[in-house]
Amino acid sequence: MSQQAVNGVAHRGRVLTLDSMNPNVKRVEYAVRGPIVQRAVQIEKELKEGVKKPFTEVIKANIGDAHAMGQKPITFFRQVLALCSYPALLEDSKFPEDAKKRAQRILEACGGHSIGAYSTSQGIECIRQDVARYIEKRDGGIPSNPDNIYLSTGASDAIVTILKLLVCGEGRDRTGVMISIPQYPLYSAALADLGAVQINYYLDEDNCWSLNITELRRALNAAREHCNPRVLCIINPGNPTGQVQSRQCIEDVIQFAKEEHLFLMADEVYQDNVYAEGCQFHSFKKVLFEMGPEYSNTVEMASFHSTSKCYMGECGFRGGYVEVINLDPEVKAQLIKLVSVRLCPPVPGQALLDLVVNPPQPDEPSYATFMKERTAVLSALAEKARLTEQIFNTVPGITCNPVQGAMYTFPRITLPQKAIDKAKELGLVPDMFYCMRLLEEDGICLVPGSGFGQREGTYHFRMTILPPTDKLKVVLQKIREFHLRFTQEFS
Amino acid sequence: MSTVQEVNPRVRGIRAPVNLQGLAACISEQIAQGVKKPFKSVIDVSSGDPHKAGMPPISFIRQVMAVCLYPELLKEKSLPLDVRQRAQKLLDMCSGGSVGSYSTTSKGLPEVQKSISEFITRRDGGVFSHPEDIILTIGSQKGLSVFLNLLTSGEGKTQTGVLTPMPCPHTLPMLLDMTGLALVPYRLFEEQGWAVNLDELHRALEAGRVHCEPKAIYISNPGNPTGYVQDRETIEKVIRFAATNCLIILAEEVHQGSVYGQDKEFISYKKVLSEMGKTYAETMELVSFHSISTAYIGECGLRGGYMEVVNIDPAVKKYLTVTSSAPVLPQLALELSLNPPRPEDSSYNSYTQEIHHIEDTLSQNAKRACEFLNRVEGMSCQPSMAGPFLYPRVHLPPHMVEEAKRLGVKADVLYCQRLLEEEGICVGAGCENGQEDKNYHIRLCIMTPPSTLEEILARLCSFHHHLLEKLV
Numbered sequence: 001m002s003q004q005a006v007n008g009v010a011h012r013g014r015v016l017t018l019d020s021m022n023p024n025v026k027r028v029e030y031a032v033r034g035p036i037v038q039r040a041v042q043i044e045k046e047l048k049e050g051v052k053k054p055f056t057e058v059i060k061a062n063i064g065d066a067h068a069m070g071q072k073p074i075t076f077f078r079q080v081l082a083l084c085s086y087p088a089l090l091e092d093s094k095f096p097e098d099a100k101k102r103a104q105r106i107l108e109a110c111g112g113h114s115i116g117a118y119s120t121s122q123g124i125e126c127i128r129q130d131v132a133r134y135i136e137k138r139d140g141g142i143p144s145n146p147d148n149i150y151l152s153t154g155a156s157d158a159i160v161t162i163l164k165l166l167v168c169g170e171g172r173d174r175t176g177v178m179i180s181i182p183q184y185p186l187y188s189a190a191l192a193d194l195g196a197v198q199i200n201y202y203l204d205e206d207n208c209w210s211l212n213i214t215e216l217r218r219a220l221n222a223a224r225e226h227c228n229p230r231v232l233c234i235i236n237p238g239n240p241t242g243q244v245q246s247r248q249c250i251e252d253v254i255q256f257a258k259e260e261h262l263f264l265m266a267d268e269v270y271q272d273n274v275y276a277e278g279c280q281f282h283s284f285k286k287v288l289f290e291m292g293p294e295y296s297n298t299v300e301m302a303s304f305h306s307t308s309k310c311y312m313g314e315c316g317f318r319g320g321y322v323e324v325i326n327l328d329p330e331v332k333a334q335l336i337k338l339v340s341v342r343l344c345p346p347v348p349g350q351a352l353l354d355l356v357v358n359p360p361q362p363d364e365p366s367y368a369t370f371m372k373e374r375t376a377v378l379s380a381l382a383e384k385a386r387l388t389e390q391i392f393n394t395v396p397g398i399t400c401n402p403v404q405g406a407m408y409t410f411p412r413i414t415l416p417q418k419a420i421d422k423a424k425e426l427g428l429v430p431d432m433f434y435c436m437r438l439l440e441e442d443g444i445c446l447v448p449g450s451g452f453g454q455r456e457g458t459y460h461f462r463m464t465i466l467p468p469t470d471k472l473k474v475v476l477q478k479i480r481e482f483h484l485r486f487t488q489e490f491s
Numbered sequence: 492m493s494t495v496q497e498v499n500p501r502v503r504g505i506r507a508p509v510n511l512q513g514l515a516a517c518i519s520e521q522i523a524q525g526v527k528k529p530f531k532s533v534i535d536v537s538s539g540d541p542h543k544a545g546m547p548p549i550s551f552i553r554q555v556m557a558v559c560l561y562p563e564l565l566k567e568k569s570l571p572l573d574v575r576q577r578a579q580k581l582l583d584m585c586s587g588g589s590v591g592s593y594s595t596t597s598k599g600l601p602e603v604q605k606s607i608s609e610f611i612t613r614r615d616g617g618v619f620s621h622p623e624d625i626i627l628t629i630g631s632q633k634g635l636s637v638f639l640n641l642l643t644s645g646e647g648k649t650q651t652g653v654l655t656p657m658p659c660p661h662t663l664p665m666l667l668d669m670t671g672l673a674l675v676p677y678r679l680f681e682e683q684g685w686a687v688n689l690d691e692l693h694r695a696l697e698a699g700r701v702h703c704e705p706k707a708i709y710i711s712n713p714g715n716p717t718g719y720v721q722d723r724e725t726i727e728k729v730i731r732f733a734a735t736n737c738l739i740i741l742a743e744e745v746h747q748g749s750v751y752g753q754d755k756e757f758i759s760y761k762k763v764l765s766e767m768g769k770t771y772a773e774t775m776e777l778v779s780f781h782s783i784s785t786a787y788i789g790e791c792g793l794r795g796g797y798m799e800v801v802n803i804d805p806a807v808k809k810y811l812t813v814t815s816s817a818p819v820l821p822q823l824a825l826e827l828s829l830n831p832p833r834p835e836d837s838s839y840n841s842y843t844q845e846i847h848h849i850e851d852t853l854s855q856n857a858k859r860a861c862e863f864l865n866r867v868e869g870m871s872c873q874p875s876m877a878g879p880f881l882y883p884r885v886h887l888p889p890h891m892v893e894e895a896k897r898l899g900v901k902a903d904v905l906y907c908q909r910l911l912e913e914e915g916i917c918v919g920a921g922c923e924n925g926q927e928d929k930n931y932h933i934r935l936c937i938m939t940p941p942s943t944l945e946e947i948l949a950r951l952c953s954f955h956h957h958l959l960e961k962l963v
Binding site for chain 1: 492493494495497498500501503505507508510512513516535540542543544545547553554556557558560567569585586587589593594595596597629630632633636640641644662665666669706707737738788789790791793794802803804806807810815818819820821
């Protein structure tokens with residue numbers, strides 16, 4: 001830091017520079033909002049300013065934001081939230097009775113009966129109780145204790161919190177965290193920020209992105225040379241791959257975790273997004289308990305859910321929770337202390353979560369509309385998943401696994417060697433080069449597979465299946481045409 | 492099973508929260524189940540949360556929020572026209588016209604960034620604020636945590652330190668622990684109304700340099716929990732001190748909207764900086780934090796705020812927002828609070844009335860409570876000029892101090908526990924605000940309905956008298 005006296009005042013260099021800042025943060029990257037998105041935003045500005053382009057809008061198929069793509073919110077949820085926001089509307093006969101009842105119950109649980117009051121840091125008690133009941137119902141009666149439930153600012157907040165809790169040690173003892181490749185880059189970002197060791201295990205692309213215990217074992221054993229593996233993260237249904245793990249697979253993973261003393265983190269935010277025939281969501285907790293007390297009394301687990309995905313798509317509310325299983329009481333005490341530092345999760349998000357776990361019942365006035373809306377969203381997604389797989393597989397050079405669940409497709413693209421060379425020339429990773437060209441030529445914004453991780457020498461992109469069906473058809477067609485052009489250009 | 496030894500040492504090092512609020516909730520639960528107590532209900536005024544204390548939200552803001560949440564209400568004629576028009580404008584800022592989408596950029600909604608920069612420019616009499624320097628946060632606590640995470644480095648003697656006022660906001664010490672920063676306390680001078688003292692800053696810095704590397708100074712202005720409003724001269728001195736000693740200024744200015752003290756005016760650090768000449772104005776690194784949890788709208792539970800970064804290295808700035816994005820609803824509430832109804836709007840009268848009512852209540856409460864507490868034997872209170880808190884000093888009799896030692900708790904915490912158990916009033920303990928010396932203090936929110944305040948004062952006075960009467 002240079003210092004020169006200028007007119008008697010010390011002229012200093014900056015205190016906070018790339019050199020002096022936290023070195024861990026410099027390693028953090030998050031492809032979903034990375035450079036390609038920044039370029040997309042720039043192009044949108046240019047379009048607004050009247051710059052002529054081969055397209056009239058940028059289609060942001062990079063981020064899992066359903067409402068941004070035109071999906072409608074669930075009426076019942078928004079009615080209750082409006083009532084919570086402005087309780088004078090409780091007098092309005094246009095709101096159904098069941099919505100009013102829910103709103104009143106939520107408001108009664110808030111300080112001063114207002115969603116503007118802080119809640120306890122673990123989250124409003126009656127909402128945690130509702131979450132526990134939801135989990136019990138979902139898992140066929142296996143008990144859930146509200147004390148083990150922590151409401152959070154989206155699932156991301158809870159995931160980062162649990163990782164923060166578990167990372168310790170130095171050098172060879174540094175905590176290692178296993179994560180699937182490809183993965184949702186929140187995990188790699190969090191691990192970089194925490195200075196934890198990321199241990200990659202590869203999903204099997206040739207087998208519908210399934211998880212292979214042999215591969216888990218290989219990754220773990222290799223990692224033991226240089227760190228202390230303690231955590232195993234699994235995203236089910238998967239992001240970006242969309243695979244829905246079979247029950248057997250989940251059992252195998254739990255067995256593996258028990259043998260190797262690993263803390264299981266089960267990211268289940270897409271639990272309602274299951275489309276493929278023969279696929280079913282099995283919660284890790286349910287399978288754990290069905291494996292008997294030898295497992296259910298010992299394996300440590302955290303499972304995560306959120307209001308951002310499924311059929312609600314309410315990303316902007318930042319609602320979510322984590323349920324922890326078999327945590328040592330002293331460790332739990334540390335967790336409670338950690339969450340109290342951030343005060344409390346946003347109360348509207350907590351209220352929304354309450355409605356998600358406590359939706360209209362068959363005997364309630366809003367039930368019919370609710371089920372209609374929910375079914376419409378999920379069936380549209382299922383249709384789009386099928387359509388996407390079908391169309392991509394007609395393109396020579398694009399191979400697409402079935403989109404079994406979640407909201408994305410992660411097709412593999414074959415790139416001509418000349419294109420790979422050109423990319424290297426430009427200092428770009430090949431799939432980033434591909435996606436940038438697609439953006440500039442067709443106004444479609446995807447995320448390059450390199451942002452999620454992939455096997456060396458393979459290239460992918462992640463596209464959401466969220467645009468309305470008609471628009472999606474156009475997008476798929478455009479990508480098809482682009483791919484053929486691109487391959488031709490670099491042949 | 493993972494043991495506590497395997498928990499992140501940084502997490503283990505976070506000081507344990509006092510958690511009087513947990514005890515308060517417990518007692519409320521007992522009352523709900525019919526257990527007999529010497530009081531009908533618990534009054535919790537330990538945090539600056541006006542809604543919890545019984546103050547109403549601002550109707551205009553809640554009406555607009557309701558329409559944004561359920562756009563069917565755009566057609567609802569019983570809601571004022573300006574409410575519906577404003578809601579439409581806000582919905583147009585959101586992707587897909589829904590408050591359920593992510594913010595369009597990771598810094599927040601661009602229109603809200605722009606609004607905030609315009610507000611700041613107006614507030615500071617024309618000193619330009621760039622929208623790109625505004626980052627929407629999940630509350631000022633989270634914003635501060637993100638910035639501190641960038642700043643933290645080193646261990647032992649090279650650990651980054653932050654000069655921190657004593658007393659400071661009660662949520663700050665834990666935050667510094669969590670982000671791995673050393674708290675370097677500088678005493679505020681109670682006898683001068685909790686003023687900042689330059690000699691004390693120098694002393695603190697020197698003392699800090701022995702065991703860490705101080706890189707920032709945290710300022711709370713208006714002071715939390717003291718309510719002290721810094722004058723221009725003080726701000727200038729602090730800026731010069733920070734510049735000379737290579738410290739970043741972290742200016743927590745969340746209570747800027749609730750200055751009620753007579754002849755007191757909030758001046759932002761940025762404004763003063765801009766008037767100190769190019770050398771300072773273009774080099775001094777400064778971050779200012781604001782929030783919707785404060786002032787008269789008091790929307791703590793929504794979790795919203797922003798930070799404005801000034802003269803921060805552009806290469807570093809991009810790390811301030813990576814993965815998380817702020818919830819949308821509080822950004823809209825912020826937008827509304829910075830651009831309230833204008834005289835020609837239908838909601839103007841009711842909005843203005845509500846704001847003035849809350850302002851008057853706070854001002855009158857502050858005066859009433861301060862005078863009252865100064866008349867209680869064994870209590871003294873500096874007048875507060877802004878913000879929701881009063882921070883009176885309490886004289887604790889020797890028997891309580893000894894009992895606390897025996898029980899292994901801090902004496903002011905024991906005081907608060909007993910107050911809660913015997914009178915059902917939950918206040919904050921001064922040790923949460925970093926007060927480590929024998930001058931014990933309590934912290935209470937005075938942004939309450941006047942009748943609630945009277946109840947609090949009566950019970951507090953009664954408790955304190957009984958305490959002093961006891962010989963053992």
